[in-house]
Amino acid sequence: MGLFNFKKNNIIYAPFKGKCLPLKEVDDGVFSMEMLGKGVAFRFDDEFVNSPCFGEVIMVAHTKHAVGIRMKNGAEILVHVGLDTVELNGRGLKVFVNEGDIVRPGDQLIMVNREYMKEINVDMTTMLVITNSDKYEFSFENYGEMKNKKELFEITKKE
Numbered sequence: 001m002g003l004f005n006f007k008k009n010n011i012i013y014a015p016f017k018g019k020c021l022p023l024k025e026v027d028d029g030v031f032s033m034e035m036l037g038k039g040v041a042f043r044f045d046d047e048f049v050n051s052p053c054f055g056e057v058i059m060v061a062h063t064k065h066a067v068g069i070r071m072k073n074g075a076e077i078l079v080h081v082g083l084d085t086v087e088l089n090g091r092g093l094k095v096f097v098n099e100g101d102i103v104r105p106g107d108q109l110i111m112v113n114r115e116y117m118k119e120i121n122v123d124m125t126t127m128l129v130i131t132n133s134d135k136y137e138f139s140f141e142n143y144g145e146m147k148n149k150k151e152l153f154e155i156t157k158k159e
Contacts, residue, residue, distance in 0.1 A: 009072045012138070012153050013105040014146040015052045015079060015128065018044025021143050023127065028083050031127050036078060039129035040140060040152065049081055049110040050148065051103040052128055061086070064093035067109045068131070075155050076131045081110055083123040092116040106149050130155065 014020065019042065026032045026041045051069065055077065059068030065085035069077045081093065092113040097103060117124055130136055138155040146152070 014150040016046040037131040037133040051107040064090040080127040
């Protein structure tokens with residue numbers, strides 16, 4: 001039996017070790033004004049961005065900066081690495097998943113070349129957004145330092 005036993009399909013886990021903060025603190029209006037949905041943001045120093053949940057990969061950005069996952073309950077999770085990373089056209093990023101892949105918490109999604117990002121001064125704040133959050137209920141207030149794979153919140157479909 002492994003150290004981490006993920007039994008619940010409707011839980012969002014921390015995708016890496018780092019500081020978790022409210023989306024409203026992100027220096028990008030699209031995220032801070034929740035235009036793509038509600039969620040949380042992270043500042044992290046890890047090299048890998050891991051899956052925050054069980055689900056199917058439904059989108060991999062051709063620029064390698066974002067991955068979308070649909071959970072079994074239909075919630076759609078967007079993991080968006082860094083600010084303005086779309087402009088890098090994949091430089092400094094390596095993706096390990098494809099559309100249609102089944103992932104579980106902790107599976108590697110994206111590898112980040114931290115030295116390259118530091119060299120070109122990229123803000124690596126990473127967002128975790130529920131893009132169809134209007135159809136789901138979840139609550140999260142425990143911001144601060146997070147361990148990789150720490151349970152963040154449960155997400156359930158609205159009645």
